[in-house]
Amino acid sequence: MRSSQRQADQLRPVRITRDFTRHAEGSVLIEFGDTRVLCTASVEESVPPFLRGKGQGWLTAEYGMLPRSTHTRSAREAARGKQSGRTQEIQRLIGRSLRSVVDMTALGERQIIIDCDVLQADGGTRTASITGACVAVHDALNLLVANGTLAANPMRDMVAAVSVGVVDGVPVLDLDYPEDSACDTDMNVVMTGKGGFIEVQGTAEGHPFSRVELNALLELAERGIAQLVEMQKQTLGI
Amino acid sequence: MRSSQRQADQLRPVRITRDFTRHAEGSVLIEFGDTRVLCTASVEESVPPFLRGKGQGWLTAEYGMLPRSTHTRSAREAARGKQSGRTQEIQRLIGRSLRSVVDMTALGERQIIIDCDVLQADGGTRTASITGACVAVHDALNLLVANGTLAANPMRDMVAAVSVGVVDGVPVLDLDYPEDSACDTDMNVVMTGKGGFIEVQGTAEGHPFSRVELNALLELAERGIAQLVEMQKQTLGI
Amino acid sequence: MRSSQRQADQLRPVRITRDFTRHAEGSVLIEFGDTRVLCTASVEESVPPFLRGKGQGWLTAEYGMLPRSTHTRSAREAARGKQSGRTQEIQRLIGRSLRSVVDMTALGERQIIIDCDVLQADGGTRTASITGACVAVHDALNLLVANGTLAANPMRDMVAAVSVGVVDGVPVLDLDYPEDSACDTDMNVVMTGKGGFIEVQGTAEGHPFSRVELNALLELAERGIAQLVEMQKQTLGI
Amino acid sequence: MRSSQRQADQLRPVRITRDFTRHAEGSVLIEFGDTRVLCTASVEESVPPFLRGKGQGWLTAEYGMLPRSTHTRSAREAARGKQSGRTQEIQRLIGRSLRSVVDMTALGERQIIIDCDVLQADGGTRTASITGACVAVHDALNLLVANGTLAANPMRDMVAAVSVGVVDGVPVLDLDYPEDSACDTDMNVVMTGKGGFIEVQGTAEGHPFSRVELNALLELAERGIAQLVEMQKQTLGI
């Protein structure tokens, strides 16, 4: 039994609230336990310069943590004048993950911009971001279908993500902050609804990990993500 | 009757939710109609260099808008690498307003940092920020009393703020975004619970305004702020 | 009698020198006592992107203090790599004030850029800047009339500004630096030549101010600005 | 047979030149085929603020590409004024990888700074960087032993890295630039000399990858890294 009273293969309670804010084409508050991330998807009728005139769309993501989403206050990146390496790493990951399930040609010359802003952090903010952003992007694309801009939703599959790690020698699913701080190995896994891998990022924090541990972690992640995809679909009614 | 179906002297529905997030010493979600701002107050056991060893505390504020809190997406300030002039103006205003009601000597050598982050914008984000931050700071200071750090709460009075403006020739209270965009004169007023003025910032948008208009606006503001202070006290149970 | 041997409602000696430098279309040195600001107005035959093709002009302002215009040297903003919040607040105020009296459609698709650079500071640099910039802009616009670019000067009215404040309990006009540092309430007022208000920015420094004090300050400001406008007109020979 | 005339499980020719430059405590030019990276390790007798007085050392890494190390010239990051997200991601990876094999307590309160600068790029610059940096750090630490600062070299194991990927449906080892641009799945693997995993970072470029492909890639990586470690040891004579 984990400190959070969960089984090793048990997700935290997940809640997905659509239309959390008014202005964005897609707006989702996703909660993985105490981790809460506001994911919005905005549609812009232009693409970055390198894609102009190529007849295809683009999707990009930005990520931020509110200064007091964390246990002790973190400096505001806008005030420091630059985004940290961690922030850039995460927003690049979110963008790649979502691009993997959207048909850019079917999207046409327009851009989806995802914003993932962490209101409260308790571990797993990047995996919650990806999972929530998928729903927000789906909503934004549906709006383009509803208003006649697109004939069909160009999202080809769901995408969701979860963290797994070895804590006190035991592989566990969906780490909260205390587990994340204490774990030996930390892995973030991104998969599609059909069960293909999009990203696998494993890091040994303390001592190196073995193929056996890696396999155990991947199995946990596969099961967790399958549940997350189920929740996404249920939320979207598809 | 205004486009929002309000009387000229009527506030939008105001909602103040304490403990909106877990980690901050004070955390308040304030809503002025569709404007929603998350205000947190963080306590740090140090002061800026210019105050070290002077036996007094400090309070400062930062402000930000989530990129898609607005009708069309605004660029993320952390990504652009600097805060806009508007952002700096607002956070300086919030800091001055709150400093005016906290006894810095009674606070001791520690610092309160306010973060006001706009989740959804519909006009009046700076006045909602000040009004919400007052509650968050009160909570954070109460915590210092509760844990024995301070003998008494060093907040000497409430502080609240509201916008007023001349819309279609009529002075009205608490402008929403459509009114704010269309008004001739826009004024932000900050007052204490006892009815003293802390800040008066009036700007002619279209043509100049007169002393008569100024007086009408100040009276609206006085009445609106008195109601806001009442709500703050009710929320705090004081 | 004030420390500066002035009556409560007395301006400092004001001097306005036109054509202080050669290259700018308008170049004015304005002195409010020991405060000296060089205000230039430059004409550029283009407008910012958001106005292109809209058949109207624009006016914007920048402000700076020479590092040793102040009692102790201030860091050079160009070396620090960014403008302070105070600088941005002031240059935004100068721009808004001047835009309120220039007919942007009559100006045509061109831009006036005001530069206010403080050579010596002794309080009231922003109000001196606005008052001087008005003369510089008038000169620059006259040049456009003289060279046949415009049929008539698109400045519809004068604009001037002054600070007022409560010092030792007494409302006084046009604060110098020692008064500004010691005052309870500080207010900057911007008005047109016809007596309309453009900006009113009052801040309680020590304790809150009352409507009575506010009214007394506004009356002082009205009288001071009327004198400043008179001097502007005399200088311009209009 | 690959475009580079290599077998699927064949590394490019690897060359490790120690003492490539004079000033650094460790200086290694590593070549993976046409990819050439200069890795230096510098010793500084101080640690970052967060570690002061804790009796342990630190190791960090920076990475850069010379502007014309690439097929078409890339903008110089020093001139643009910031490091790209990719650069930060890579230098964080190099730092984590090397920290995993150095005993920070045995190092004492001093810091190793690794600089990996790409002189010529042809794919795999981050994996070459880690592999070369390991030799450079080993040399720098040996110098501390030689001059009596340390009793023994605090590097506990070798660390090396290689890329693997699925190109035209076939899992291959150590991708060069044309392969990297064309591959479906790209994975960077970092392992210790003893065969433990430090990092596994796999990304689907085109379509998702399966567990079977993942396993095939990991096996290729294990074999490749074992050879790289052998070369490191041979070069170091250990």
Next chain:
Amino acid sequence: MRSSQRQADQLRPVRITRDFTRHAEGSVLIEFGDTRVLCTASVEESVPPFLRGKGQGWLTAEYGMLPRSTHTRSAREAARGKQSGRTQEIQRLIGRSLRSVVDMTALGERQIIIDCDVLQADGGTRTASITGACVAVHDALNLLVANGTLAANPMRDMVAAVSVGVVDGVPVLDLDYPEDSACDTDMNVVMTGKGGFIEVQGTAEGHPFSRVELNALLELAERGIAQLVEMQKQTLGI
């Protein structure tokens, strides 16, 4: 006869006004014809970190051009967020030049900061800056003698500078802006009062220059600087 009606070896009218502004320890407006630079010298009772505790002083310089000191408006460096290469080159030159004539040990652990701000530019701003800064620094140091901080003025000699160039094949002294724009070779020379060279910076603008031209230019510069030093001494009454 030159376009400016001067002889080849004739300086422009030079005017040096001491105490141009009030706050700085030394404040000089220097004019070389239409070029006008405000040079202030500020004394700070601390030295940069690299000199702390070494029992000697330091002198550094900063340079800037007001945006409309030039024929067409230049962007404000504080707004662009960085100083240009040209600005940095010039302020480094001013600092080196002045350091060459001040005895840093006699100065003690304090710092002189020179600010040279160009109010109006017509060629030769850097040479005017050096020549004016010398007088401002002398004044600031005299103040330290007058208030008993120093026993004697630690400036060992005067330093002055002038530009020379080959215009239409003729070597001429003290180029104004039209000459500077048209010249083949441009040289800035810095010398001490005793006639020693501090800096010689010659640049071929069009075609290379010869030893013969170089010698002719150096002779012009020597004569010009001797006159400038005479004026400095006369101004200072020494």
Next chain:
Amino acid sequence: MRSSQRQADQLRPVRITRDFTRHAEGSVLIEFGDTRVLCTASVEESVPPFLRGKGQGWLTAEYGMLPRSTHTRSAREAARGKQSGRTQEIQRLIGRSLRSVVDMTALGERQIIIDCDVLQADGGTRTASITGACVAVHDALNLLVANGTLAANPMRDMVAAVSVGVVDGVPVLDLDYPEDSACDTDMNVVMTGKGGFIEVQGTAEGHPFSRVELNALLELAERGIAQLVEMQKQTLGI
């Protein structure tokens, strides 16, 4: 005899290696003794905005030092977010020097970008950069001739540079780092193959220098540069 066992008028061993890296149109490693600089010349088929449509080309240069090219590690400019004044001064010098020998009209509307990156520093990095860049640019231009883009190589002459200085009272050629740190006067001289001067930059480090010393230094430089040009031509086979 100098510390480096050289005669006063003796260059360090100079080595010029063409095609040091693969991707650049011109790529040269130049060594002046222990100073090693990688100089690349890149061709881009566009010119900066200020030259568009003018029928001529441009050439610009960037310079950098690898962090551990120096005795103690220097901070990475990309990480600090800006280039130092020294870096900018040097890259401007390299650009001016090379532009002086390339016929911009014959080049056509394209740009040569030089990158000089110091792999190892031992004094004279800027002079080595200029000397090496000349060969790299020549190679890049020859490539444009070879592929039919240009009818003839638009480089009109060689350009090379060397440092000279007064060390222990003796004028010497091509200072290494220990000499450079100890010298009284330091001068960098840039000349064309035909013997014309492009740049002369002399700086008194300790006490001022005289015309006699200046002449001695220029003579040493002339002889040194003649030898360098000879080596450039031999390397290029012209």
